[in-house]
Amino acid sequence: MITLESKAPAGKLQDKWTTHKFNMKLVNPANKRKYDVIVVGTGLAGASASATLAELGYNVKTFCYQDSPRRAHSIAAQGGINAAKNYQNDGDSIFRLFYDTIKGGDYRAREANVYRLAEVANNIIDQCVAQGVPFAREYGGLLDNRSFGGAQVSRTFYARGQTGQQLLLGAYSALNRQIGLGKVKMFPRREMLDLVVVDGQARGIVVRNLITGEIEKYSAHAVVLATGGYGNVYFLSTNAMNSNATAVWRAHKKGALFANPCFTQIHPTCIPVHGEYQSKLTLMSESLRNDGRVWVPKKAGDKRPANQIPEAERDYFLERKYPSFGNLVPRDVASRNAKEQCDAGKGVGDTGLAVYLDFADAIKRLGRKAIDEKYGNLFQMYQMITNEDPYEVPMRIYPAIHYTMGGLWVDYNLMSSIPGLFVLGEANFSDHGANRLGASALMQGLADGYFVIPYTLGNYLASNKFSQVSSDHAAFSDVENGIRGFVERLLSVKGNKTVDEIHRELGKVMWSHVGMARNAEGLKTAITQIGKLREEFWSNVNVTGSAGDLNQTLERAGRVADYLELGELMARDALHRNESCGGHFREEYQTEENEAKRDDENFSYVAAWEFNRVGDWTLHKENLVFENVKPSQRSYK
Amino acid sequence: MSGNLNLTLKIWRQANRTSIGKFETYKVSNISTDASFLEMLDILNEELQRKNQEPVAFDHDCREGICGACGLVINGRPHGPIKGTTTCQLHMRHFKDGDTIVIEPWRAKAFPVIKDLIVDRSAFEKIQQAGGFVSINTGGVPDANAIPISKEIANIAMDAAACIGCGACVAACKNASAMLFVSAKVSHLAHLPQGKVERFERVEAMVKVMDELGFGSCTNTYACEAECPKEISVRHIAKMNREYFAAKLKARNKD
Numbered sequence: 087m088i089t090l091e092s093k094a095p096a097g098k099l100q101d102k103w104t105t106h107k108f109n110m111k112l113v114n115p116a117n118k119r120k121y122d123v124i125v126v127g128t129g130l131a132g133a134s135a136s137a138t139l140a141e142l143g144y145n146v147k148t149f150c151y152q153d154s155p156r157r158a159h160s161i162a163a164q165g166g167i168n169a170a171k172n173y174q175n176d177g178d179s180i181f182r183l184f185y186d187t188i189k190g191g192d193y194r195a196r197e198a199n200v201y202r203l204a205e206v207a208n209n210i211i212d213q214c215v216a217q218g219v220p221f222a223r224e225y226g227g228l229l230d231n232r233s234f235g236g237a238q239v240s241r242t243f244y245a246r247g248q249t250g251q252q253l254l255l256g257a258y259s260a261l262n263r264q265i266g267l268g269k270v271k272m273f274p275r276r277e278m279l280d281l282v283v284v285d286g287q288a289r290g291i292v293v294r295n296l297i298t299g300e301i302e303k304y305s306a307h308a309v310v311l312a313t314g315g316y317g318n319v320y321f322l323s324t325n326a327m328n329s330n331a332t333a334v335w336r337a338h339k340k341g342a343l344f345a346n347p348c349f350t351q352i353h354p355t356c357i358p359v360h361g362e363y364q365s366k367l368t369l370m371s372e373s374l375r376n377d378g379r380v381w382v383p384k385k386a387g388d389k390r391p392a393n394q395i396p397e398a399e400r401d402y403f404l405e406r407k408y409p410s411f412g413n414l415v416p417r418d419v420a421s422r423n424a425k426e427q428c429d430a431g432k433g434v435g436d437t438g439l440a441v442y443l444d445f446a447d448a449i450k451r452l453g454r455k456a457i458d459e460k461y462g463n464l465f466q467m468y469q470m471i472t473n474e475d476p477y478e479v480p481m482r483i484y485p486a487i488h489y490t491m492g493g494l495w496v497d498y499n500l501m502s503s504i505p506g507l508f509v510l511g512e513a514n515f516s517d518h519g520a521n522r523l524g525a526s527a528l529m530q531g532l533a534d535g536y537f538v539i540p541y542t543l544g545n546y547l548a549s550n551k552f553s554q555v556s557s558d559h560a561a562f563s564d565v566e567n568g569i570r571g572f573v574e575r576l577l578s579v580k581g582n583k584t585v586d587e588i589h590r591e592l593g594k595v596m597w598s599h600v601g602m603a604r605n606a607e608g609l610k611t612a613i614t615q616i617g618k619l620r621e622e623f624w625s626n627v628n629v630t631g632s633a634g635d636l637n638q639t640l641e642r643a644g645r646v647a648d649y650l651e652l653g654e655l656m657a658r659d660a661l662h663r664n665e666s667c668g669g670h671f672r673e674e675y676q677t678e679e680n681e682a683k684r685d686d687e688n689f690s691y692v693a694a695w696e697f698n699r700v701g702d703w704t705l706h707k708e709n710l711v712f713e714n715v716k717p718s719q720r721s722y723k
Numbered sequence: 724m725s726g727n728l729n730l731t732l733k734i735w736r737q738a739n740r741t742s743i744g745k746f747e748t749y750k751v752s753n754i755s756t757d758a759s760f761l762e763m764l765d766i767l768n769e770e771l772q773r774k775n776q777e778p779v780a781f782d783h784d785c786r787e788g789i790c791g792a793c794g795l796v797i798n799g800r801p802h803g804p805i806k807g808t809t810t811c812q813l814h815m816r817h818f819k820d821g822d823t824i825v826i827e828p829w830r831a832k833a834f835p836v837i838k839d840l841i842v843d844r845s846a847f848e849k850i851q852q853a854g855g856f857v858s859i860n861t862g863g864v865p866d867a868n869a870i871p872i873s874k875e876i877a878n879i880a881m882d883a884a885a886c887i888g889c890g891a892c893v894a895a896c897k898n899a900s901a902m903l904f905v906s907a908k909v910s911h912l913a914h915l916p917q918g919k920v921e922r923f924e925r926v927e928a929m930v931k932v933m934d935e936l937g938f939g940s941c942t943n944t945y946a947c948e949a950e951c952p953k954e955i956s957v958r959h960i961a962k963m964n965r966e967y968f969a970a971k972l973k974a975r976n977k978d
């Protein structure tokens with residue numbers, strides 16, 4: 087029987103992390119080099135963790151599927167990173183950042199984790215500046231800030247529209263330094279296919295070398311997963327094409343609980359879908375909502391071009407419905423409202439599945455140059471994709487899958503339910519509850535990697551005994567054989583459908599029934615349909631090429647096989663959660679004003695699922711206790 | 724406005740690092756002008772798989788022009804005909820119905836072909852590992868606002884830091900020089916007070932590794948700047964040269 091202990095320390099919220107750091111055991115500097123640590127993934131969380139652990143003296147082996155750690159998808163984050171520096175003197179504080187984050191997450195996150203996140207956020211900014219991250223500055227030479235959704239203070243640090251890129255390149259540079267010093271051994275173009283557990287402890291991984299197709303085994307004293315989210319279950323998302331859930335899913339099947347899988351984030355400002363062949367969706371940073379105004383025509387079916395619709399016939403629906411937050415309401419609220427307008431026939435563009443994001447007023451007020459300085463690269467990107475100039479005509483935007491708040495369950499130490507398996511960043515479930523605020527993903531990735539894992543991993547290593555385990559251990563060959571069998575099975579189906587065809591079909595099922603609005607009937611339909619797709623996949627997929635070669639079809643096939651299982655768990659989780667909260671909107675549970683209606687009495691818990699077999703899970707609950715904030719109906723009016 | 728295109732593709736196919744590659748010809752039809760170049764290749768690959776043939780291998784990931792994974796030589800130009808654009812952000816509206824498009828991998832001694840259109844860019848990693856960083860550990864750093872940096876300097880540093888490490892500069896250069904890539908990092912850090920402390924060690928270490936890895940020398944043709952999808956300026960090469968000579972001068976004065 088699994089009991090879920092959050093391990094969050096007792097005491098005052100403000101003191102928990104400090105006390106915990108003091109109470110944790112330390113590994114003496116000379117002993118650190120006796121420990122091997124595996125880190126999978128090189129986004130913000132993985133790169134920062136690898137670098138920091140190596141600086142401390144551990145032997146780190148770091149893996150990524152890309153040809154370079156710099157390409158991890160954190161690189162694509164545009165808008166910014168939050169911290170409660172209060173440089174703007176506008177009333178910010180660590181407590182306010184904590185409060186906004188926990189409220190933004192609709193009270194479905196652990197207080198202690200979120201407070202720690204807010205607390206270390208300031209250190210992140212200092213660290214990044216010291217590395218040479220070229221954040222935007224004011225004329226006096228100090229750091230500039232902008233506002234983001236769900237907050238009424240200006241606390242977001244940014245580097246043009248490429249904040250994720252600059253932060254990742256900072257972490258990458260720290261990682262490179264350690265690779266150069268020989269403390270990190272870097273393994274690019276490797277995909278983790280399974281976790282190896284020995285005597286109940288995570289002791290290694292099995293990977294596929296994506297160039298040669300060889301199956302390779304690596305052992306360590308602990309394994310850190312920082313492999314990102316599972317948005318690509320939906321086929322179309324803002325994730326990178328190769329972002330995948332395989333590492334976390336295989337760990338889940340080895341015993342790590344999966345928490346809140348139905349908490350997915352739909353980002354309100356993406357470029358709308360334009361054709362069947364479409365391979366991914368592109369996000370337009372939320373920061374655009376600082377200056378862009380969202381509107382649709384007042385009359386349903388109004389097909390006039392935007393500039394021919396007079397002011398009086400436009401509905402700035404976010405400003406109208408939420409006067410105090412206006413266009414800066416949190417993502418879930420903005421997304422749902424856009425859908426509501428489109429469902430009412432007021433959507434714009436060819437497909438009717440878009441709303442306008444209009445910069446005309448901002449350009450008039452601030453001048454084209456100022457807008458160009460703030461958003462130039464985003465405007466350019468929009469034009470490149472749509473062939474429309476947002477300086478002349480309003481952007482068309484529509485919500486798309488962007489981020490997954492759910493992930494492997496971890497305790498306060500970021501350790502999963504498998505001892506020695508730690509999970510960081512988007513791959514875990516820990517800090518964002520049912521909805522993540524903008525500019526908080528970068529914050530969490532770096533908080534976990536730079537400032538949390540170096541302490542908690544040390545404590546784990548210092549408090550446990552380890553038997554001698556190398557990759558020759560029988561447990562490794564068992565796992566290896568399992569993987570070989572799996573790969574053979576994929577190649578031997580030789581059916582008639584391509585991997586992408588089945589993936590696309592899965593995506594449609596997920597988007598229609600486990601997307602922006604869900605209901606019990608739709609979710610049941612989804613569960614049946616996903617089951618059928620899974621059967622079809624294993625009897626009718628065609629994976630070309632061979633195992634012992636660079637084979638991108640085979641790579642995708644393995645990932646899609648996992649999505650076909652994970653998708654079902656997402657639907658089951660959504661079906662069991664009879665309430666609406668954050669990104670999880672159940673149509674049966676809404677207020678009279680169509681806002682999400684939480685049920686704190688029955689659902690104030692983390693749903694952590696234990697894998698029994700495909701299609702069969704056991705639910706465990708970690709109750710959420712709020713001692714410092716009082717969960718209330720979120721209001722952004 | 725969308726329309727549809729029928730195209731002939733001449734694509735470099737090469738089984739692995741050691742085998743001899745050659746061009747193969749394929750036809751694709753009914754390609755929407757709104758599709759991206761890589762989506763056009765996706766469509767080709769779907770067709771090949773339906774015919775039980777091996778799809779064309781190419782590197783790609785973000786498809787937003789930021790990760791630097793993609794990179795094809797299209798009709799002789801790295802990332803294709805449009806300035807300031809990565810391959811993944813290139814759209815088919817820039818081609819005409821009936822066009823023949825020649826698609827090749829980056830060609831450079833330091834970037835051997837791994838398969839089809841995928842090349843090995845690990846040489847770039849080695850250069851960064853030699854010195855592309857500020858030597859500080861996590862923790863114990865001053866407050867972020869402790870060192871004011873003028874907006875102008877921050878902007879120049881950011882211009883350089885925008886490099887995505889795709890390798891188009893090397894592919895564009897007749898000497899396969901990596902000067903634009905290396906100078907982007909050197910210039911980014913040399914402009915900032917945080918990076919100035921070890922500027923000489925950095926530039927020497929990075930240039931040394933660059934030279935060892937088989938990249939050619941820079942003869943100022945500026946093809947790199949012209950093809951760079953992030954339009955990184957050759958001014959950074961000039962900056963790197965100044966840094967390098969200053970480093971050498973300093974070293975000589977020490978002797």
Ligand code: FES
Nearest residue numbers: 784786791793811
């Ligand atoms: S795929 Fe990332 S830059 Fe083109």
